[in-house]
Amino acid sequence: MVRPTRLQDILYHDWLLPQEARSVRSEIRRFVDEEVMPEADNLNTCIEDAAAFPRRLFCRMAEAGLFGVPFGVECGGRGLEYPLCAATVTIEELAYASDGLAAIYDDHALLPGAALLHGSRDVRRRYLEPLISGSSIACMAITEPHAGSDLRADTIHTHAVRDADTYVVNGRKRFITNAPVGDFMTTLFVIDGAMAMLVVDLHASGITVGPPDHKTGNRVQLTADVWLEDVRVPCGNLLGEIGKGLHIALAALTWGRIVIGASGVGMAQAALDECVHFMQRREMYGGTLGDLQYWQLRLAERATQISNARDMCYKAALLYDRGSRKPEPEMAMAKYYGTQVAGDMARDAVQVFGGLGYVTRLGADGSTYRVEQIYRDCKVAEIYEGANEVQKRVIARSLLGSEYLS
Amino acid sequence: MVRPTRLQDILYHDWLLPQEARSVRSEIRRFVDEEVMPEADNLNTCIEDAAAFPRRLFCRMAEAGLFGVPFGVECGGRGLEYPLCAATVTIEELAYASDGLAAIYDDHALLPGAALLHGSRDVRRRYLEPLISGSSIACMAITEPHAGSDLRADTIHTHAVRDADTYVVNGRKRFITNAPVGDFMTTLFVIDGAMAMLVVDLHASGITVGPPDHKTGNRVQLTADVWLEDVRVPCGNLLGEIGKGLHIALAALTWGRIVIGASGVGMAQAALDECVHFMQRREMYGGTLGDLQYWQLRLAERATQISNARDMCYKAALLYDRGSRKPEPEMAMAKYYGTQVAGDMARDAVQVFGGLGYVTRLGADGSTYRVEQIYRDCKVAEIYEGANEVQKRVIARSLLGSEYLS
């Protein structure tokens, strides 16, 4: 299959990212072209079961040092000066080929990784180093059946009691990415009415992982419920201290929100590239689809939105790397706008491809179409890691002051 | 599963449909509630193979006289005074539960049925009567790999030569609904440089039906390529006359476009009903999701769009039944706007449901969510039976005059 021209190089001129991050982008793009693209179709169309987890690719990512991008050298990471900028372009490039793979990366390296930075040196040695080296698969466990965006001590039902040197944990987590193949999960729970965060070994007794959810898209990103029934966890596995659980979760989601915005940008760019490639070749009314002024102007609008979204993601990451731990409102803008653009672009892209944009696999010759995958993948990005409406609340708070937001 | 309240009865007041069509609606709704709803989940999530075709339900539709709705008594139909109005509400009600099933109905009864009305008495006896009785499964074959919206004698590659009393047909058709289980197809082809329409027996020698396409949605609607290789068709199977092929196809698509608009309305209404039901029950921030003003106002906009789309579909159907064989621009408006509303509403609906809106099947307990199905189903409606851009061209032609449309 001929891959479309990357229009990013023509339409976008970077004015924000440090050279370091641009180098990381080149490296990741090469990795994606060589390692991910040949398997992308399968990643994006597989059926969710534990066997679908891309173990070989996961190992290749580890070997190539991708999981070390956001971390310091002391725990095996790259020690970059602008780690979140680099992580942002990493996600963008992965999502260009497979948003499911980008989500695996996010939910393995970024979210649990950020939480583990709050752990003791021992915890970091036992969990963060294997995470970076790829010898363990990590999960982040925040959501529960009745607690999504609204995280409070009385909405979180997973709870623990202390018994000597261990916490005994009971509860249930939902939509836990990587759980069907995971080794541990950083887990938000409640103890004595306060929220806290704990590393739970998924091979421990009392853990049950449900069958993977079947989803619209992001197929290779396996999610499942996790039940915890009298699971005993050493007290040393506590991250930070009791009462700091929400803080740690939100700090991790700060990373998550920026990179999810970038995943939207990656998907949108891929869809745009596919459209232009297709339109230049598809014959219609004696010319090509690319001659139709309606689509020309519409895609020009989308290209503008994509450039804007990309700049906003980079800006939020750069503000963070320069020391702002809560780069608001840019972070919220990056998340909501980056993912909305993906949704807008994907809907148009399927329309451009017509019937071919709607097939997961053409019966006649087994063809698949990237835009169909993106249409299925993009919607979840508007939802996870803080639904876009939550982001708009955050922006409104910056704009109006918190006294107006009940 | 508790089914949501049908808000149509609260939000919409019919001022267009004749009593006859309202009675048909009541009848179809009862049929859908009793026969389709219990199987809807399976229809909407199955994997495309020939075994997935809902034979029992197809027979039940035949027994209940659904395939006779658009036709006169002389060929076994109901002989209604307003047949297209009745067909429109039939599709709307079917799509409320399963757009895939609505598409099967459309591509069996409406499109081939409309084409067969141009056939001789003998053809109607041999094909239309079994179609209505459900003893044959029909297909409409217009699209080819290189001809979609742009139908001209030199874009249609399927062609025939005459040999004594038969036409010898060669070519390839694409995205042919019902083909994997079909008995015959009304086929657009070219002979001596002119377009014509022919009934081709799918059990004839020289016919190969490809494996079903795998699609984003409308799963139970099986589509496939059909190859025709020296297929011999009796000349009596010609519909109308040579040179009238496009005319017959467009006449059939006149029915199709109006009902596809209505299928969008049915999907949008189902998604709206699901949202309101969910929002009234989902707890959040100490109240319910239904308390959030943002979603209240946004769904009010969607409800308005749905009412508008419904009225437009009924109006187009009524104009047709009153004698306008090309009810423009209403027909084009109904198709594009009805399906666009479905897309708008579906995207919002998944957003309202959050993660639950994104699962095809929740691993933990096997739950499925109607809004996820609608998000997958709705997109194709913006594409098939004349992409929405084609409809806008038609409207622009009404508005500006054809001299401005090249």
Add this chain to the structure above:
Amino acid sequence: MEQPIERTQERIYHGLNIPSEVEEVRARARHFAEHEVAPVVTAMEESPERVSSFPADLVARMAELGLYRIPYSSEEGGAGLGTPMLAAAVVMEELAYYSNSIAVIYDCQCLLSGRVLQYASHELKMSYLPHIMSGRKIACVAITEPDAGSDVSPASIGTTAMPDGNGWRLRGRKRFIINAPVADFSFVLCTVDGSLSMVVVDLKQDGVYVSPPDRKLGMHGCLTADIVLDGAYVPATNLVWQAGKGLRIALGALTRGRIAVGASGVGMAQRCLDLSVHHMKTRRLFGRALAEMQHWQFRFAEHATHIAMARDLCYKAALRHDYGEEFPEPETAMAKFYGTQVAADIARDAVQVHGGYGFVSRLGADDTLYAVERLYRESKGPEIYEGTNEVQKWMIARQMFGR
């Protein structure tokens, strides 16, 4: 003056269920608008809002043509039509096609005011309604106050009636009251004994002060102002229906008003479409008519669709009202918000497709007039008055969520 150009309505819209008597009303209103409003609309809108610039001639002509009688039954001295609200909506549409100022004056004179009187005693009604229909007196309806816009509740209405002899003295301030600077009387929403009530106030008396007219974005031909009530006398017989029914009466009147305002949006939108189509066919760019540009073809195809739907929505709400629904919801709320939204949407594109000519009202070089800049200004108001579009959506949502 405004040039009549080809109407595209017949190309993009086919009416169903429209009685022939309503088509007769449309023809009458259209003839008036085209021959009497269009020639003067530019002059009217170019002068800033002053009492002296009130289009009294046109207001009188509408009376002569019987337009104010359209919403009323024969028993009331009205036109006695089978579907009076539908006919009135069509009048609004045709007036707004050339001037939304005239449309809104019409709305206030006979739709809002007249509807209030239908809740009144026979005696009260008969002492005002004939003057409304004959146009001899100008009416207005005063609901909004400086601190209460769409929020109509006893706590937020500051205008109060204090007993005085066989009547009341009114104190308070009403804002944005259409027709106030020229009106003879006003229906005033106020509290009587703490409950919302509607009374008829003679404006030509001491104790009533009407501010100079507001200067507005558009619609300069209709005047709005504050009415300050500083002890104005209201005889007890001027209470409409009974004390405590003020809100119900206001909502009843606003139901007709909202349908009418939706229809005025349709009229403006149709004018924008016609002007744009005319321009697109005559203006050439890069060697082609603008009408050949696919971008504009599709944009205006979408607008045409929205106009067709908005028109049907207004007619449907009107017909349900005519068939006996006092509050035909949600169609009334939908018609108001959607009809006016469509107008503002298309006005923006109408200016855009006209390019530089869309931004000028009068070309200096040869004094040519262009109407779309006026429509751009005029169309924004209806998204706000008679209940903002957000309030309309909230009403639809309330119906949907059962609250």
Add this chain to the structure above:
Amino acid sequence: MEQPIERTQERIYHGLNIPSEVEEVRARARHFAEHEVAPVVTAMEESPERVSSFPADLVARMAELGLYRIPYSSEEGGAGLGTPMLAAAVVMEELAYYSNSIAVIYDCQCLLSGRVLQYASHELKMSYLPHIMSGRKIACVAITEPDAGSDVSPASIGTTAMPDGNGWRLRGRKRFIINAPVADFSFVLCTVDGSLSMVVVDLKQDGVYVSPPDRKLGMHGCLTADIVLDGAYVPATNLVWQAGKGLRIALGALTRGRIAVGASGVGMAQRCLDLSVHHMKTRRLFGRALAEMQHWQFRFAEHATHIAMARDLCYKAALRHDYGEEFPEPETAMAKFYGTQVAADIARDAVQVHGGYGFVSRLGADDTLYAVERLYRESKGPEIYEGTNEVQKWMIARQMFGR
């Protein structure tokens, strides 16, 4: 006068890569706009377009403050900034915050005109540029013609130069020329020997007729008119660069102009946002501040996002230009269309959230002024001039599709 209110810019936008000298320019322009433009903008915009109403005082003050020198190097006698286009964009933003009329006058005086001169011989440049920077003479650029808007090709430009002695005689008509009624000279796109060329024409001579100013939807403080050339004399030395380079020069000037116009959109959008936030915090409805309504919170959160992105887009285009790109595409096209679109989008919602107050320019009751209705009118123009937004999208598409 326009009231200064809290600026939300610092709450929703954090600049990156902005040199401190540019921030100094911003402070200077802002001080001028706030203290000298804001007090007179209402009076200026309320009077219809007349030659006598041209804001000559403000135009002179901008010269005194050195604002016209900002786009130029020290060698040219300019401010010699490191990033002159970025600084000029910031000036446009700050001027348009209070008055887009002043911003567009500034644009024509020193950005478009000055840019044309940078293609000229040293001698020609030095005989005009000092007058531009000192504000002693008013400049304008004449590209558009009655039958050629965005379409700039030799075939569509009807203004022609016929040889006459050591120069030419010009005949033709230019339309919508900003500053024309008060300008001393004009850069005129015309054909010389059939090829597009740019010449400088002294407007104070026989053979030049300037029409009365156009009456416009908004921006009454800036004047546009037709320039009729009926044998106006142009000496050969007044040819810019050389014959046949007219289009290239025009496109070069419009590159700066389009970035500047995008920035003016950002300024207007920011003003709309600030006024709306102020209103939402102070206006109460149903017992709550409007700012507590989730619907409006989300709408303005979206607008704030769009403004932040539009601002960065304009700065990025400006910086790429400052770093040496003569035609920094597609950012210039994106900045122009997106920056102006955002302004018109938010202006519509700003009027909406103000309710009735959004529709009045001057409340009759107490003469209170409201600026959003003016912004609603002002923001529509920039979607059209200096290349319509559709032309900008087409330029982006051309880049994308490789044609």
